Amino acid sequence: MVSSAQSSVIAPNLAVSTVIFTLRPNADGCLKLALPLVKRIRAPFEGQWALPGGPLNISEDLATAASRNLLETTHLEPRYLEQLYAFGSLDRSPGSNLADRVVSIVYWALVGNDEAGTAVESENVQWFWADELPALAFDHNEIVNYALWRLRNKLEYSRLAHRFLPELFTLAQLREVYEAVLNRELDPGNFRRTVEAEGAVVPTGERLAGTKHRPPQLYRANQTGEN
Amino acid sequence: MVSSAQSSVIAPNLAVSTVIFTLRPNADGCLKLALPLVKRIRAPFEGQWALPGGPLNISEDLATAASRNLLETTHLEPRYLEQLYAFGSLDRSPGSNLADRVVSIVYWALVGNDEAGTAVESENVQWFWADELPALAFDHNEIVNYALWRLRNKLEYSRLAHRFLPELFTLAQLREVYEAVLNRELDPGNFRRTVEAEGAVVPTGERLAGTKHRPPQLYRANQTGEN
DNA sequence: TATCTTAGTGTCATTTTGACTTTTAGTTCT
DNA sequence: AGAACTAAAAGTCAAAATGACACTAAGATA
Numbered sequence: 001m002v003s004s005a006q007s008s009v010i011a012p013n014l015a016v017s018t019v020i021f022t023l024r025p026n027a028d029g030c031l032k033l034a035l036p037l038v039k040r041i042r043a044p045f046e047g048q049w050a051l052p053g054g055p056l057n058i059s060e061d062l063a064t065a066a067s068r069n070l071l072e073t074t075h076l077e078p079r080y081l082e083q084l085y086a087f088g089s090l091d092r093s094p095g096s097n098l099a100d101r102v103v104s105i106v107y108w109a110l111v112g113n114d115e116a117g118t119a120v121e122s123e124n125v126q127w128f129w130a131d132e133l134p135a136l137a138f139d140h141n142e143i144v145n146y147a148l149w150r151l152r153n154k155l156e157y158s159r160l161a162h163r164f165l166p167e168l169f170t171l172a173q174l175r176e177v178y179e180a181v182l183n184r185e186l187d188p189g190n191f192r193r194t195v196e197a198e199g200a201v202v203p204t205g206e207r208l209a210g211t212k213h214r215p216p217q218l219y220r221a222n223q224t225g226e227n
Numbered sequence: 228m229v230s231s232a233q234s235s236v237i238a239p240n241l242a243v244s245t246v247i248f249t250l251r252p253n254a255d256g257c258l259k260l261a262l263p264l265v266k267r268i269r270a271p272f273e274g275q276w277a278l279p280g281g282p283l284n285i286s287e288d289l290a291t292a293a294s295r296n297l298l299e300t301t302h303l304e305p306r307y308l309e310q311l312y313a314f315g316s317l318d319r320s321p322g323s324n325l326a327d328r329v330v331s332i333v334y335w336a337l338v339g340n341d342e343a344g345t346a347v348e349s350e351n352v353q354w355f356w357a358d359e360l361p362a363l364a365f366d367h368n369e370i371v372n373y374a375l376w377r378l379r380n381k382l383e384y385s386r387l388a389h390r391f392l393p394e395l396f397t398l399a400q401l402r403e404v405y406e407a408v409l410n411r412e413l414d415p416g417n418f419r420r421t422v423e424a425e426g427a428v429v430p431t432g433e434r435l436a437g438t439k440h441r442p443p444q445l446y447r448a449n450q451t452g453e454n
Numbered sequence: 455t456a457t458c459t460t461a462g463t464g465t466c467a468t469t470t471t472g473a474c475t476t477t478t479a480g481t482t483c484t
Numbered sequence: 485a486g487a488a489c490t491a492a493a494a495g496t497c498a499a500a501a502t503g504a505c506a507c508t509a510a511g512a513t514a
Contacts, residue, residue, distance in 0.1 A: 187504070
C-alpha cells in the first residue's frame with residue numbers, strides 16, 4: 001500500500017479524452033464533419049474550448065472511461081470507439097509544473113447523424129465544424145488533426161462509414177458519408193461497383209419512397225468479416 | 228502539491244514498455260524476426276519472460292522512456308520507434324488489487340540486424356524468435372501479437388524495411404526483409420519494379436563485390452517523402 | 455405526355471498486378 | 485580457356501483493378 005502511494009507521488013496523472021465525430025448538414029444541406037467541445041471552467045486555458053475528458057477512475061477500463069465521458073457530454077452512445085494515441089509530452093500544459101503533468105489517452109468515436117440531432121448543446125458544450133475549430137486548450141488542435149487523419153485513413157481501407165448512418169441506408173447516403181469525410185466527390189457508378197465488390201453492404205430488397213426520382217434500394221451493413 | 232499527491236493515490240500507475248524487433252539469421256541462414264525479453268525477478272510472474280519496460284519517470288517523455296529502456300536492456304539505439312498502444316485493462320495482472328493497477332504505454336522499435344549482433348544476452352535478457360515465444364508475463368503475448376500485426380501492416384504501405392538494414396544494401400537484401408517479416412516469398416522482378424516505382428530507394432552506382440554471381444548494385448533509402 | 459432527377463447498368467481505355475522469360479555479369483568447376 | 489552455375493537486371497504478357505463516361509430505368513412533377 002505504502003509503496004504504491006509513494007511511487008504515485010512522482011508519477012504523472014492519467015486522463016482519458018475523446019474526439020467525437022458526427023456528420024451534420026450545413027446551411028447548404030450537405031453533410032460536414034462536426035465534433036463537440038467543452039468549455040474549460042478553470043485554469044489553465046480557462047474559457048477556451050477543449051476535448052471532453054477527465055481523469056481515469058482507478059476501477060475503470062480505458063474504453064469505458066472514454067465511453068462514459070462521451071455519454072456525459074453528449075448523452076449519446078458511440079457507434080464506434082477506438083483508441084487514438086497516448087499524448088504525454090512534457091510541454092502539453094505550458095507553465096505548469098511537473099507535479100501536475102498529465103498523460104492523456106485519447107480515444108476517437110463516431111456517433112450516428114440521426115442521433116446527433118438529439119445531442120445537447122449548452123453554454124459549456126457546443127458542436128463545431130471539424131475544419132473550422134477555434135484555438136483549443138492544451139495540444140487539442142494537434143489531437144483533433146491526428147484523429148481526422150486517422151478517420152480519413154481508416155475510412156478508405158475499413159468499413160466504418162455506415163456507423164454514421166442509421167441501420168438502413170441507400171448507397172447515395174453511404175457515398176455522401178465518404179464525400180463529406182474525404183472532402184472530394186466520388187463517381188456514383190464506380191462507388192457502387194467497389195462497395196458491392198467488397199461485399200460491404202447487403203441489399204434489403206426494400207426501397208426508399210418519397211424521393212422525387214427513381215426510388216433507391218435500402219441496404220444494411222454487412223457485419224460478417226467487418227474488422 | 229497536496230492535491231496532486233492525493234489524486235495520485237487513487238490513480239493507476241503508468242509504465243512504458245517496448246517491443247523491440249530485429250532480424251537475425253536462423254540455423255538455415257535465412258532471416259527471422261527476433262525480439263529481446265527480460266526475465267522477471269519479482270512477483271507477479273516471477274521467473275517468466277516479459278517485455279522490457281518500467282515506470283515512467285515524471286520528467287521524461289514517453290518516447291524517451293521507451294528509448295531509454297531499449298538502451299538499458301539491449302545497449303542499442305532504435306532505428307525506428309513508434310507508439311503502439313496503451314494497454315490498461317483491469318485484469319492485466321490477475322490477482323493483484325486495484326491500487327497496483329498499471330497502465331502500460333507500449334512502443335515498438337526496430338533495430339538494425341548489423342547492430343543486433345552486438346546486443347547483450349545474459350541470464351536475464353535473451354532474444355527469442357517472434358513466432359516461438361514462451362508464455363509471457365501479464366498480457367505481453369497479446370501485445371507482441373499486436374505489434375507483429377502492426378509491423379507487417381506498416382511494412383506494406385510505408386517505407387521502414389530499410390531500418391533493419393545498414394545504410395547501403397542490395398535489393399535482394401531489402402526483399403529478404405520483406406520476405407522474413409511477411410513470411411512469404413516475393414518475385415524478385417516484381418519487387419524491383421514496385422520499389423523503384425515508389426522511389427523508395429536511390430541507386431549509389433556502387434556494386435557489392437564478392438558474391439559468386441553477377442554483382443548487385445548497392446542502394447540507399449530515399450529519405451525524401453519517407454512517411 | 456413531356457420533363458426532370460437520380461438509380462442503376464454498361465462500356466472502354468488506362469493503370470496496376472502477378473507470373474514468367476530472357477539477357478547479363480560475375481564466380482566456380484573442369 | 486571454356487563450360488556450367490548463379491543471381492542481377494530487364495523485358496513480356498495476360499488478368500485484374502481503376503477512372504471517366506455514356507446509357508437506360510423508374511419514379512415525381514409540370
